[in-house]
Amino acid sequence: MRNAFDHPLLAFFYITGDTNPDHAETHYSPRLSVSLGGETKRGCPVCGNPNIPMVSDFSGSRVNLGSSDAKFFPDVLGSPGYLLVSVQVKNDLKEASVQGYRAHRVPVSPGFDFALKGQPIPPYYLLEITGRFDLDRRRFDNFEGQLCPKCHIWLPTKGSKFRYGEKNLFPLLESWNGGDFLVQGNIHSGALYCTKKVADLARAKNWTGFGIKVMSWGCPEGGRADLRFPDWYEDLRRKVLEAFPIINGEIHSPLDELRKRKEEGIAWPYPPPLE
Numbered sequence: 001m002r003n004a005f006d007h008p009l010l011a012f013f014y015i016t017g018d019t020n021p022d023h024a025e026t027h028y029s030p031r032l033s034v035s036l037g038g039e040t041k042r043g044c045p046v047c048g049n050p051n052i053p054m055v056s057d058f059s060g061s062r063v064n065l066g067s068s069d070a071k072f073f074p075d076v077l078g079s080p081g082y083l084l085v086s087v088q089v090k091n092d093l094k095e096a097s098v099q100g101y102r103a104h105r106v107p108v109s110p111g112f113d114f115a116l117k118g119q120p121i122p123p124y125y126l127l128e129i130t131g132r133f134d135l136d137r138r139r140f141d142n143f144e145g146q147l148c149p150k151c152h153i154w155l156p157t158k159g160s161k162f163r164y165g166e167k168n169l170f171p172l173l174e175s176w177n178g179g180d181f182l183v184q185g186n187i188h189s190g191a192l193y194c195t196k197k198v199a200d201l202a203r204a205k206n207w208t209g210f211g212i213k214v215m216s217w218g219c220p221e222g223g224r225a226d227l228r229f230p231d232w233y234e235d236l237r238r239k240v241l242e243a244f245p246i247i248n249g250e251i252h253s254p255l256d257e258l259r260k261r262k263e264e265g266i267a268w269p270y271p272p273p274l275e
């Protein structure tokens with residue numbers, strides 16, 4: 001798979017759930033809270049983490065909309081771990097043979113503080129993401145953190161320089177199962193990803209509420225793609241190749257540079273100031 005992409009960081013993009021600047025009003029997009037179906041049992045039997053749904057009954061789930069300043073109902077609504085899409089998007093995905101999801105028609109209700117309460121809520125579909133790829137664990141934490149083999153929750157090890165955040169997120173392309181919608185396989189996270197195919201479709205069909213950025217930290221302008229422009233990919237490609245050059249087969253990372261400076265006694269600038 002490696003040669004199919006210009007760079008591993010151009011294979012999969014982080015779905016921001018916010019919008020391209022063309023739809024600035026989507027800034028007021030409703031927030032989402034999702035409850036999976038009644039049979040959902042929470043809690044990992046191995047590490048005891050209570051926040052992990054071990055049974056994911058997407059078909060029996062319910063969705064609640066929040067936000068006291070929502071102005072309209074966008075095509076795409078995102079929250080950590082979940083993606084809700086309009087009928088239009090569902091049809092676009094099917095027509096374009098996008099892979100890596102199952103769409104479930106779910107009841108959507110307004111929360112108590114929802115600004116558009118009283119307006120009819122259009123039909124929405126909850127996407128169960130089935131695409132998978134693994135992160136490069138060596139570049140993520142050099143195997144120093146604790147990773148639960150069952151629920152894949154990662155915890156920092158005391159004394160290690162690898163803490164929450166501040167880590168390289170590079171995909172292992174050979175682990176990709178071919179999905180266009182994706183979640184991390186080996187390390188649990190609420191992050192949702194997609195391929196360029198989905199981004200191109202979002203642009204072509206003018207979806208509201210959809211945005212993407214480079215998955216690892218350190219790209220200029222936060223690595224956000226500007227989907228207004230036909231050359232958005234070329235623009236992002238230039239930034240990725242500049243910020244993360246591949247030298248002797250290894251991806252160079254601005255984060256590693258910062259870490260090295262820290263080890264040399266230069267103060268850790270947090271949040272890192274490179275953007």
Ligand SMILES: [Zn+2]
Pocket residue numbers: 044045046047048049148149150151152153
């Ligand atoms: Zn666990």
